[in-house]
Amino acid sequence: MLRTRKIAIIGLLVGIGLIMHIVEGMIPMAAIIPGAKLGLANIVNLIGLVLFGFAGGLQVLLLRILLGSLIIGTFLTYNFYLSLAGGLLGYLLMSLFYYRFHYRFSLIGISVIGAVFHNLGQITVAYFIIANIGIYYYLPYLILLAVPTGIGVGLVSMFTINYLPEEVVNSA
Amino acid sequence: MVFPGKKVGLIVFIVVLTGIVLFSRNQVFKSDFYQKTEYFMDTSVTVKVKKEPGAEEAVSRSMEVMKQWSLKLDRFNSESIINKINNSAGERVLLTENIYNLLKMAGKYYNLSSGAFDISVAPLMDLWGFGREEKHVPAEQEINSVRERVGLSKLEFNTADMSVILPAGMSLDLGGMAKGFIIDRGMESLQGSGINSAYINAGGNIRVSGKKPDNSLWQIGVRKPRGQAEVYQDFILALAGGSVATSGDYERYFIQDGIRYSHLIDPRTGYQAREMLTVTVYAPTAVEADILSTSLFIMGWQAGQELVENLTGVEAMMAREDERWVSSGFHKIAVFR
Amino acid sequence: MQRLLKYLTLYDKILIVSLIIVNVFFILFPLYHVYTGNQDEVGKGYIVIRNNGKVEKKIPVARTFREDPLLIEVEGRIGTSIIEAINGEVRLKEAPPEDPQKICEKTGWISRPGPSIICVPNQISITIEAGEDGLDGVSW
Incomplete structure (x- = not known):
């Protein structure tokens, strides 16, 4: 077990995730549907999950959200809780499907599930903050958007993992 | 947790979808309008039509027609025909048939209202600051000198070549009729596109065509002149065609030393018409409703009532501080409750 | 593909x-009735502004038919949000500067029950809810 290598790769994934997080902020998806995002950062969570199992992917997710919010300056604000809730719910469901139905769903399907539940988690937390059921009006739009972005994220993850050198994949 | 077989999944899926259809069926039939709002003529313009194929294009075309006309009739637009007439005061200006007839119509209502409706009121509006300047109360002398440059009877019409001569120093402002005229053009465009259930609202002037898609009448509220822009609760207008316009001293005004000065200036005196708070007029076309609501407001309680009762197809409601009057046929277009 | x-x-x-x-x-x-009770036409009903889950203001839509926009300031959790309503439409005009993303500003105008304007950071939401007086329009 090459512990150093694992730490380095997780660090790398968090770094890439942060960049994606920031790049995403430049694309004004929210102008089309309030709250909409591309979900690019999910790529690194998914890769983390595949390479290092549940715990490894969770580390990538939590570190990315924590550092991301510190960099953008939303740490412990509502935006932070929204990201955390969406990220965790999406990740938990992805793991569940990945381990239980691995041979039924490809990474694309798992990524779509992650994207859908990410939105569901976010909106549910937003509902508890705002206490207005009307917020769910946007859910179908968000989920519909999550399908193509989820497919995209799944494809990228799939290709990335396919082209990674053997020793990286086996280092877990 | 095993993914159910294909058949079971399909059946569950169909059952769920059917359930949702039944559940929301009532809602589906309710959304039967296509509507669009744009901002021009210094106000918002809303067009609402029955939702059907081609409705969207028809509404865009109608909006475009109205925008073009609003540019043509705006005296502050340097390209407009009204601006041209005003800038060539003292000279002969050749007009298209549309514009010539529009000015003729203004002339007709100038006579009908004994000078209360006067599109040559522009110099007075400018003096009071209802054009583009700061609103203020002018000195009496100023008003008297400006009044000499007001009076549509001085506009010379020549039907042979469809031209007019506006005496030097005078200028025209179609503010009292342009909205109505433009709404009528918009409605014409919609009807030309084969739409027969439509509603246009431009800054509170409304014209409807036909009944609503569900075959009920269009229900129009009238704003109360005082208070926080409430709507009269004891009656609503119920229309299947025709137009309503309202003129009130609350629309554009300023308050100086505790006195309200509205934009409804009597061209014959140079001062605000103060007898009434609001007038709502129903007429077959929007231009008539627009002109008459301004005219009646300025003509006043007595003269206004006489004029309405003498016109066929026109109904009105007038309100002053402590009483309200409705014309004899008003119940035909309104539902009291 | x-x-x-x-x-x-x-x-x-x-x-x-x-x-x-x-x-x-x-x-x-x-499912409009889930959100607001009933679908309705423009110009009816109420603009409902919620602050921290509680209804702070309920304005009849008919009251927004006027020349100049109705401006409403609401003191939320992190600052003042300015809400603008005119001619049956409402939007969040200005989110407080403390709001990093200002998603509610980007939502734009709403004019019927269904879509809502949601300001999560400031805990403010705006919806249009169905009301009693079913008017198609107001003459003013």
Whole structure:
């Protein structure tokens, strides 16, 4: 077990995730549907999950959200809780499907599930903050958007993992 | 947790979808309008039509027609025909048939209202600051000198070549009729596109065509002149065609030393018409409703009532501080409750 | 596209297709009564502004038919939000500067029950809810 290598790769994934997080902020998806995002950062969570199992992917997710919010300056604000809730719910469901139905769903399907539940988690937390059921009006739009972005994220993850050198994949 | 077989999944899926259809069926039939709002003529313009194929294009075309006309009739637009007439005061200006007839119509209502409706009121509006300047109360002398440059009877019409001569120093402002005229053009465009259930609202002037898609009448509220822009609760207008316009001293005004000065200036005196708070007029076309609501407001309680009762197809409601009057046929277009 | 289809398993396809069908369905036929009681026409009903979950202001839509916009300031959790209403439409004009993303400003105008303006950071939401007096328009 090459512990150093694992730490380095997780660090790398968090770094890439942060960049994606920031790049995403430049694309004004929210102008089309309030709250909409591309979900690019999910790529690194998914890769983390595949390479290092549940715990490894969770580390990538939590570190990315924590550092991301510190960099953008939303740490412990509502935006932070929204990201955390969406990220965790999406990740938990992805793991569940990945381990239980691995041979039924490809990474694309798992990524779509992650994207859908990410939105569901976010909106549910937003509902508890705002206490207005009307917020769910946007859910179908968000989920519909999550399908193509989820497919995209799944494809990228799939290709990335396919082209990674053997020793990286086996280092877990 | 095993993914159910294909058949079971399909059946569950169909059952769920059917359930949702039944559940929301009532809602589906309710959304039967296509509507669009744009901002021009210094106000918002809303067009609402029955939702059907081609409705969207028809509404865009109608909006475009109205925008073009609003540019043509705006005296502050340097390209407009009204601006041209005003800038060539003292000279002969050749007009298209549309514009010539529009000015003729203004002339007709100038006579009908004994000078209360006067599109040559522009110099007075400018003096009071209802054009583009700061609103203020002018000195009496100023008003008297400006009044000499007001009076549509001085506009010379020549039907042979469809031209007019506006005496030097005078200028025209179609503010009292342009909205109505433009709404009528918009409605014409919609009807030309084969739409027969439509509603246009431009800054509170409304014209409807036909009944609503569900075959009920269009229900129009009238704003109360005082208070926080409430709507009269004891009656609503119920229309299947025709137009309503309202003129009130609350629309554009300023308050100086505790006195309200509205934009409804009597061209014959140079001062605000103060007898009434609001007038709502129903007429077959929007231009008539627009002109008459301004005219009646300025003509006043007595003269206004006489004029309405003498016109066929026109109904009105007038309100002053402590009483309200409705014309004899008003119940035909309104539902009291 | 064909390559993409090759990567997808049968369950992937079932998942994606059912997500699309269900959500397109809900977009076409939103469950208005769940959100607001009933679908309604423009110009009816009330603009409801909620602050921290409680209804702070309830303004009849008819009151917004006027020359100049109705401006409402609401003191939220992190600052003052300015709400603008005119001619049956309402929007969040200005979110407080403390709001990093200002998603509610970007939502733009709403004029019927269904879409809502949601300011999560400031805990403010704006919806249009159905009311009693069913008018198609107001003459003013």
